[in-house]
Amino acid sequence: MNMEKFETSLKQEKKSTFLTKGEVLQFSPQEMVDYLNSLDTKGGLEAYLESALEDDEIKANLSYWEKWMKKDQRALLDKIIEQKKEIYPPKSESLPLNLDDKFTEEELKLILSNLEAIQLTFGCSRGCPFCGFDAIKGVREHIPYSQLANLFQKYGGEISKKKPFLYWASEPSDYLSKEGLEDKTYEDVHQLAIRYSFYDPGITTSNVTDKKWMDFMNTRQSDDLETDRRFSVFGMSDERLGELKNRITTSRLEVHNEQKKVNYRTSMFGQQFKHVKGMGKTFEEEEGVEDIPKAGIACVDGILLTPRGLYNMFVVPITKEFPQGVIIIPLEKVTDEPINPGDNLREVMRRSIIEGRYSHEGAIKRGEEFQKYTGEFPKEVSVYTADKKFSLSVDTNGNVLEAKVVKENDKDISEINEANKLTG
Numbered sequence: 001m002n003m004e005k006f007e008t009s010l011k012q013e014k015k016s017t018f019l020t021k022g023e024v025l026q027f028s029p030q031e032m033v034d035y036l037n038s039l040d041t042k043g044g045l046e047a048y049l050e051s052a053l054e055d056d057e058i059k060a061n062l063s064y065w066e067k068w069m070k071k072d073q074r075a076l077l078d079k080i081i082e083q084k085k086e087i088y089p090p091k092s093e094s095l096p097l098n099l100d101d102k103f104t105e106e107e108l109k110l111i112l113s114n115l116e117a118i119q120l121t122f123g124c125s126r127g128c129p130f131c132g133f134d135a136i137k138g139v140r141e142h143i144p145y146s147q148l149a150n151l152f153q154k155y156g157g158e159i160s161k162k163k164p165f166l167y168w169a170s171e172p173s174d175y176l177s178k179e180g181l182e183d184k185t186y187e188d189v190h191q192l193a194i195r196y197s198f199y200d201p202g203i204t205t206s207n208v209t210d211k212k213w214m215d216f217m218n219t220r221q222s223d224d225l226e227t228d229r230r231f232s233v234f235g236m237s238d239e240r241l242g243e244l245k246n247r248i249t250t251s252r253l254e255v256h257n258e259q260k261k262v263n264y265r266t267s268m269f270g271q272q273f274k275h276v277k278g279m280g281k282t283f284e285e286e287e288g289v290e291d292i293p294k295a296g297i298a299c300v301d302g303i304l305l306t307p308r309g310l311y312n313m314f315v316v317p318i319t320k321e322f323p324q325g326v327i328i329i330p331l332e333k334v335t336d337e338p339i340n341p342g343d344n345l346r347e348v349m350r351r352s353i354i355e356g357r358y359s360h361e362g363a364i365k366r367g368e369e370f371q372k373y374t375g376e377f378p379k380e381v382s383v384y385t386a387d388k389k390f391s392l393s394v395d396t397n398g399n400v401l402e403a404k405v406v407k408e409n410d411k412d413i414s415e416i417n418e419a420n421k422l423t424g
């Protein structure tokens, strides 16, 4: 056998010993890291990543848990992703992640009607050691501005339904998209939301040093004042807090619309608190169960879009299996496969859409160190398949206890039952 053939057959042999996509997507973050470590020891990690990263969902999953990997494994993952991007550069006329190649227009309408957050940049300049969302230090990637413009221009109406915030495990002010001679910043993306989806996205930022950014935070761009602007000041010293207070707009702005009076102000968020250890990656550093916070900081069920993937999210208590307190699974397709009792959400979330909604089930009382989980189980959740809407009742591990169809092809089940009665 010549050398080339030998290398090809070695590669094939290695490939056939890799776990399947279905198996890998069922892993908890720790199990995934154990699997990568075992491949690393056997010398098969690079070959695995080369082939696995061709797959959108594996790429999304590995990226989401990148902080859990060893430093050299993270560097390898980033390098391979970068190389693949050079071979298939993002097209300015496409939607982010080329979603338009993967989903039909109808599917995209359903997906984007449940979009709760857009992560504009992958990685975060801050790199807080206890980040509850496991953001890795340093921005690696961003969603090109032209693709975001396409998204808002075409699906602004759908996006307006859940008014997604424009960050997740990221610092909004990190966004910079260089296209041609123009630099686009977070503020430009914010304008897309105002212009095409008619809402002024809520912002939480840790950037309290950049004057231009502070000016933007202190100024409203639209009449929609229902969303908050927050400076995250977790762990900030009293001296710095005092200094910051003088630099933000603290006066209340009252706005009257037809139904209600809305109070808006830029606020400081997290005073007297520190970032809590034990959410996400730092979960494993805690020795006893009692040391672990019960709820994460994820506050929505629904869809998340990042530079590296499209995900379904569902808030649950923090466990070894779900260390951020959220089940997060890459959305692969939208099928008409029914959902039944006994199914597990992790599998269902690969093929259907979790309805977007606010779902913050955590609370932290002043004077107490740890966050509590305030939600109850079984938890109700609505899920869309290609042709039906299901109402599910699930336990803390995402096992489906009950499943009933509440809508079929745009008709309420009550309407269908009524029609059946009349014809029956």
Ligand code: SF4
Binding pocket: 124, 125, 126, 127, 128, 130, 131, 132, 133, 134, 135, 168, 169, 170, 171, 206
């Ligand atoms: S806590 Fe916020 S600012 Fe800090 S690393 Fe995480 S996403 Fe970035």
